[in-house]
Each structure stands twice: as structure tokens, then as C-alpha cells.
Amino acid sequence: MLYESTRGQFRRVSPAEAIKMGIAPDGGLFVPGEIPLVTGERLKEMTALSYQDKAVCILKEFLSDYTREEIKQCVELAYAPGKFDDPEVAPVRKLGDSLFILELWHGPTCAFKDMALQILPHLLTRAAAKTGEESTIVILVATSGDTGKAALEGFKDVPGTRIIVFYPERGVSEVQKLQMVTQEGENVDVVAVRGNFDDAQTGVKKIFGDAQFNRELEIENYTLSSANSINWGRLVPQIVYYFSAYLDLAARGEISFGEKINFVVPTGNFGNILAAFYAREMGLPVNRLICAANINNVLTGFIRTGIYDRVRQFKKTISPSMDILISSNLERLLYHLSGRDHAMVREWMEGLSKTGAYRVDKPTHARIGEVFWSDFADDDETLETISSLYRRCGYVVDTHTAVGVNVYEKYAAATGDGTKTVVASTASPFKFNESVARAILGEGAVRGKDEIELLEALSAATGMVIPPGLKDLDKKPVLHRKTAAKDRMKAAVRNILLNSAR
Numbered sequence: 369m370l371y372e373s374t375r376g377q378f379r380r381v382s383p384a385e386a387i388k389m390g391i392a393p394d395g396g397l398f399v400p401g402e403i404p405l406v407t408g409e410r411l412k413e414m415t416a417l418s419y420q421d422k423a424v425c426i427l428k429e430f431l432s433d434y435t436r437e438e439i440k441q442c443v444e445l446a447y448a449p450g451k452f453d454d455p456e457v458a459p460v461r462k463l464g465d466s467l468f469i470l471e472l473w474h475g476p477t478c479a480f481k482d483m484a485l486q487i488l489p490h491l492l493t494r495a496a497a498k499t500g501e502e503s504t505i506v507i508l509v510a511t512s513g514d515t516g517k518a519a520l521e522g523f524k525d526v527p528g529t530r531i532i533v534f535y536p537e538r539g540v541s542e543v544q545k546l547q548m549v550t551q552e553g554e555n556v557d558v559v560a561v562r563g564n565f566d567d568a569q570t571g572v573k574k575i576f577g578d579a580q581f582n583r584e585l586e587i588e589n590y591t592l593s594s595a596n597s598i599n600w601g602r603l604v605p606q607i608v609y610y611f612s613a614y615l616d617l618a619a620r621g622e623i624s625f626g627e628k629i630n631f632v633v634p635t636g637n638f639g640n641i642l643a644a645f646y647a648r649e650m651g652l653p654v655n656r657l658i659c660a661a662n663i664n665n666v667l668t669g670f671i672r673t674g675i676y677d678r679v680r681q682f683k684k685t686i687s688p689s690m691d692i693l694i695s696s697n698l699e700r701l702l703y704h705l706s707g708r709d710h711a712m713v714r715e716w717m718e719g720l721s722k723t724g725a726y727r728v729d730k731p732t733h734a735r736i737g738e739v740f741w742s743d744f745a746d747d748d749e750t751l752e753t754i755s756s757l758y759r760r761c762g763y764v765v766d767t768h769t770a771v772g773v774n775v776y777e778k779y780a781a782a783t784g785d786g787t788k789t790v791v792a793s794t795a796s797p798f799k800f801n802e803s804v805a806r807a808i809l810g811e812g813a814v815r816g817k818d819e820i821e822l823l824e825a826l827s828a829a830t831g832m833v834i835p836p837g838l839k840d841l842d843k844k845p846v847l848h849r850k851t852a853a854k855d856r857m858k859a860a861v862r863n864i865l866l867n868s869a870r
């Protein structure tokens with residue numbers, strides 16, 4: 369299978385090349401030339417397999433130039449029992465007759481990013497070997513909090529790689545910051561950017577696009593790549609858990625084979641929900657994909673009207689991993705739903721970069737509406753959902769997942785659709801414990817306590833065990849203190865790679 373750029377101005381590449389390059393040189397994203405189909409019979413056969421073996425089946429469909437043995441190795445390294453603290457890897461919990469939760473945060477950093485970032489380094493190092501790459505691969509990451517730590521954990525001490533993470537100095541939670549600045553590993557660097565997430569992301573994109581600097585690095589045997597969800601290697605492992613969730617429901621008799629279900633996905637960069645779209649296109653029986661947004665609700669507007677308009681105030685919320693105005697992976701959806709129309713995708717993306725807005729044509733918008741539905745929740749609704757879910761079911765969700773549950777309730781009320789629905793739970797409640805504690809324990813229990821103290825308070829009140837990755841964070845030594853002005857990120861990379869005596 370070959371991959372092509374959404375913008376159609378670069379040659380087709382092998383899966384290994386697509387993963388190694390991360391982003392296409394014409395500015396587009398790599399997409400599979402065809403989408404493999406999984407028949408109903410094949411789906412049934414997968415039911416009895418472990419999560420790991422299901423992953424091998426799905427990944428093999430897309431990574432045609434990897435051997436089954438190679439994929440098996442990658443999968444086993446990534447989803448090992450020592451890495452994920454639940455034997456099912458991504459367990460499904462039942463909250464109501466038709467409401468289920470898919471817990472995607474049992475990995476080392478307690479957010480769903482681990483599902484992909486635990487395996488990406490292994491896929492990438494094998495891709496480098498396959499394509500004859502001899503340079504050290506340098507992963508540059510801009511993070512609003514969760515991706516950075518997950519990428520650091522995934523890439524630490526992986527031979528042939530270096531990783532540099534940029535985070536907005538004041539844009540991440542205390543827990544997220546401590547997770548990153550205490551990161552161990554010989555090949556890792558963490559830099560605080562004096563700016564917001566968009567500044568960090570723009571800075572990283574500029575470095576990728578700086579041909580002169582890339583040549584300079586090449587001479588020193590470095591080649592840049594991305595671990596953000598623009599990399600196909602991030603998306604494909606995410607398709608697996610939509611299959612596994614469906615098969616788990618079927619195996620437990622909650623649904624019959626072939627019965628359609630809905631997925632609700634708390635969405636930021638549109639990566640997670642896009643993986644669900646690919647699963648649906650592959651033939652997984654899925655009715656609606658419900659895109660849940662917070663008040664940075666550009667996507668809700670887009671799905672309803674066909675107009676993407678990012679020209680608005682960026683708002684900080686209690687679900688920060690969804691505070692995003694430019695959802696990169698939407699480009700892949702537009703490509704597929706426009707009938708693989710490169711020229712149209714180029715035009716829309718040009719509109720986005722020039723004016724901050726574009727409108728898709730009627731047929732494309734109609735196709736979006738057949739698959740997707742969207743609404744949003746503000747911070748008060750998010751807190752109320754955490755609290756009411758805890759009171760009703762004794763189940764604790766984080767702020768992002770709460771946005772998903774809230775939007776599911778709006779969907780059910782608006783449409784009357786009683787289809788069995790799975791909400792993707794994207795982070796452990798302990799990771800966003802300040803808001804969760806406020807919702808469950810009340811304002812008084814939160815006042816005057818820092819996030820580390822609140823871990824204990826939340827655990828004591830709910831009986832949930834603090835995940836090992838978050839415990840004792842304040843006792844670990846701080847290993848990273850570098851900072852950079854937002855327009856000095858390239859200099860920071862140069863210092864780390866070319867001038868440092870490590």
C-alpha cells in the first residue's frame with residue numbers, strides 16, 4: 369500500500385517513508401491510497417484475540433512494508449503489562465443501558481496519547497532501518513501538555529533517536545509540568561517556551577520548514593521528524609481501540625454482531641476521532657461519530673455549517689488538551705470526503721492560512737453530516753457532569769471525558785437516538801485533579817491545596833489508586849530547566865544538537 373499527500377504535490381511513498389517523514393514536503397498530510405476493508409466474518413474471528421493480537425491485525429492492514437513479525441515486536445514492546453496497568457489495555461466500562469466508557473489512559477503518562485506514543489518510536493526506528501536512514505532521528509514536539517510527556521516516555525533511550533519537547537511555560541498544569549521537567553533518559557530535552565501553545569507549535573513548524581537549517585543538521589547526521597498527530601504512525605495505532613471496544617461489547621453480549629454503535633470523542637486536533645472515522649470506513653459497524661468540543665468550538669461550527677472559522681479569541685478552559693483552534697487532522701477527513709480532491713483541499717487550506725477561514729462545498733458538507741454530529745460543553749457544564757456522574761454511577765471522569773459525556777447527553781436529547789454509545793475517555797481523572805476534586809469534593813476541599821496534595825485528597829475520597837506515573841512527582845529531581853523566547857526556538861535546537869557537550 370502506498371501513501372499520498374492530501375495536497376497531491378509530492379510522490380507516493382511507502383508506509384515506512386510516511387512514518388519517517390511525518391509530514392509531506394508539500395505541506396500536506398500522508399493518507400493511505402486505499403482503505404482496507406474488514407469483513408464481518410474477519411471481525412468475528414478477531415473477537416477472541418488479545419488487544420495485542422488485534423493490534424497486529426489492524427496495523428498489518430496499513431503497514432504493508434512491515435513484516436507481521438516486525439509489527440508483532442512493536443506491539444509487544446508497546447502494550448506490555450509493565451507499561452499498561454490494565455491487562456485489557458483499553459477496557460470498556462458500562463455506565464448505563466446504552467452508555468459505555470472506553471478507558472484509554474492506562475499507559476505510563478495517564479492520557480490516551482500513550483496508546484500511540486508507546487508504539488510510534490518502535491514503528492519509527494524500524495521505518496528508519498527500512499528506508500536506509502543512517503542519521504539520528506530528532507523528534508521535535510510542541511505540546512499543550514499531554515503529548516509532550518507521552519512522547520518523552522515513548523522515545524526515552526530509544527537508540528537512534530533524540531527528542532526535544534517545547535511546552536508553553538505557563539500553559540500546562542502543575543502535574544503536566546512536573547511530569548516533563550523530571551523526565552529521565554539520555555536522549556531527551558525539554559524546553560519551556562515563553563509564549564502560548566500556538567507560539568510553540570508555530571515555532572516547531574517553522575523549524576521543519578527551514579530548508580537551510582535542515583541541511584545544516586543533515587551535515588551533522590540529524591534528520592527531523594514529528595511525533596504530533598500529523599504523523600500517520602500516531603493515527604494507525606488509534607484505529608485499533610475502536611475495533612477492540614466494538615468486539616468487547618459484542619463478546620459480552622451487549623450488542624449483536626453487525627449492530628451499529630456510536631462513538632463520542634472529546635476532540636482537539638481531530639486525531640482521535642479521525643481514527644474512529646478510518647475504523648468506520650474499514651467496515652466497523654458504526655452509526656454516528658460525535659465530536660465533543662469545549663468552548664473553543666470551531667469544529668462544532670464547522671460540522672454544523674461547513675464553514676471553518678478560526679478567527680476568534682482563544683479561550684483557556686479546564687479541558688486544556690482540547691484548547692485548539694486549528695485542528696490539523698481535519699485536512700485528512702476533507703481529503704477523503706471530497707473524493708480525494710487535492711486541488712480543493714489545497715484551496716481550503718490556503719484559505720485557512722490566509723484568512724483563517726474556508727467553506728467546503730455542499731456535497732462534502734453533506735457527507736460530513738451523514739457521519740458526524742457535534743456539540744460543545746463549557747467549563748460549568750463540564751464540572752456539573754463530573755459531579756453528577758459521580759453521584760449517579762460512582763464513576764470518576766476527567767474534564768475532557770466529561771465534555772464527551774455532556775455532549776453525549778445533548779446528542780441523545782436532541783436526536784432521541786438510543787443506539788449503544790461508547791465515549792472515549794482520554795485521560796485519568798488524576799491528571800486533571802484540581803478540577804475533578806473541585807467538582808466532586810467541592811470548592812472548600814480544593815482551596816489552599818496544590819495539585820500534588822489534591823492527588824491524595826481525590827484518592828482518599830474516591831478510593832481510586834493514584835497512578836504510579838503521577839505519584840511522588842514532587843519528590844523527583846528537576847532535570848530540565850531550559851527556557852527559550854518564542855522566536856528563539858531554532859537557536860535552542862541548535863544549542864542542544866550542535867553545541868552541547870553531552
Ligand SMILES: *Cc1c(COP(=O)(O)O)cnc(C)c1O
Nearest residue numbers: 514636637638639640689794795
Ligand atoms: C490530546 C487530547 C485530546 C484531543 O485529542 P485529539 O486527537 O487532538 O483530537 C483530548 N483529551 C485529552 C486528555 C488529550 O490529551
